[in-house]
Amino acid sequence: MTSPSPTSKARPAVLRYLPLIVIALVALIGALTLRDYLTFETLRENRELLLGWRDNNYLWMALGFIAVYVVIVAFSLPGAAVASVTGGFLFGLFAGTLFNVAAATTGAMAIFLAARWGLGQALTARLEASDGTLGRLKEGLRENEISVLLLLRLVPAVPFFVANLLPALVGVKFRNFVWTTALGIIPGAVVFTWIGVGLGAVFDRGESPDLSLLWEPHILGPLLGLSALAALPILIKAVRGRKEI
Template identity: 45%
Template sequence: MIAAEEGHRKQRRAGWIRFWPLLAAAAAVTVVFALDLHRLLSFEALAAHRGTLLAWVEAHGPLAAGAFVLTYAAATALSLPGGTVLTLAGGFLFGIPAGTACSVIGGTLGAVAVFLAARTALGGALRRRAGPSLDRFAEGFRRDAFSYLLVLRLVPLFPFWLVNLVPAFLGVRLGTYAAATAIGIVPGTLAFASAGAGLGTVFEAGETPDAGILLRPGVLLPLLGLAALALVPILYRRLKAGRSAP
């Protein structure tokens, strides 16, 4: 009897422990908004402090790039608004190649943190509650997870935070998730970093950059084309399976 009660207590403690990443994230978000730190991730803040930021980047180089990556990762992990501003800032502060690389690394690290937290805290419980219906869907998604995730990352119609969470609930492997995320966000990040590289002119004119750059036909259509290419392996396997079926 005592052994059974001790076992139940250990299970309850283990149950609470798996929620610590989400609790820590919730506490961090509360602190960020309580101190108005989220206002620093705005175009107005970037415009106001651009001289200081440029001087700091010039003086510290790799250290500044590392700080930017960590800031981007934290903002992504906490699902804070401001990802667009950060990507523009990357192009403005570091140039197009380095700004794109820093944003991709930071965005991928933050997305992986969300994925691991959600999988640890909720993934198994959600799959058990959903039952066979989710299992069948998850199995199909996992079979072509890389291609599906690549499409979700390429097409700018799906909220980034949502795409961070869903694969965790469907049992996608970490390596597949990280690779598809890193590759899939490159085109959009490159577009924003390119726009960010020209922010000096925008600042001088007192204007606001176009945050809808990904919806321009010249940007959106190539992204949709890449998404269609990402679906080709799935269609090929489906056709091959259909032909081989009796």
């Protein structure tokens, strides 16, 4: 009876890592080739064309916008902020926010599953079998999974692709990842979409949108407040644990 060849053993591992390899390659190519195209200047130059398409066929325009946004998020391409603002520019505050959240959540799900299928399985198995520091990390994550996932979405300093990949690599539940992503990105989506609603007036003045608005106290304050609220269960558990000791 012959033993399996090294090639046959290696093939499943290659297949597991293939989605992440594809994402990394597309992200690299996109960063090098699309940086000058997915910009507000491109949006300004194609303003009338896009508005015409929207007015003539709203449904297909909405579906096309969502599909492009999903690809941007799933492959970590440049232009996510431009896409979010474009949602408000084309569809208004309510529909734009809805489309932005739906597209960003779907793209996040895609990259989560790709990471979980590859490295995530190996790292999760390692966490399950570990004691010591890794074991404490595993238990802490399980006890505070919802709070941690919401914090990843609400804290402005956490890059979106990090908040997509990290949960997959440490074994969080997929259903928890999905609903906390959809809920946690709503505040930021509303802000970006709101900027897009006034984009036409900005273009008319010959200006570009000022995304530094996101760091203004009246915007950053509520986001940090929501972050503190999400972190409160972790703090309460930590305090109770010390008292029991």
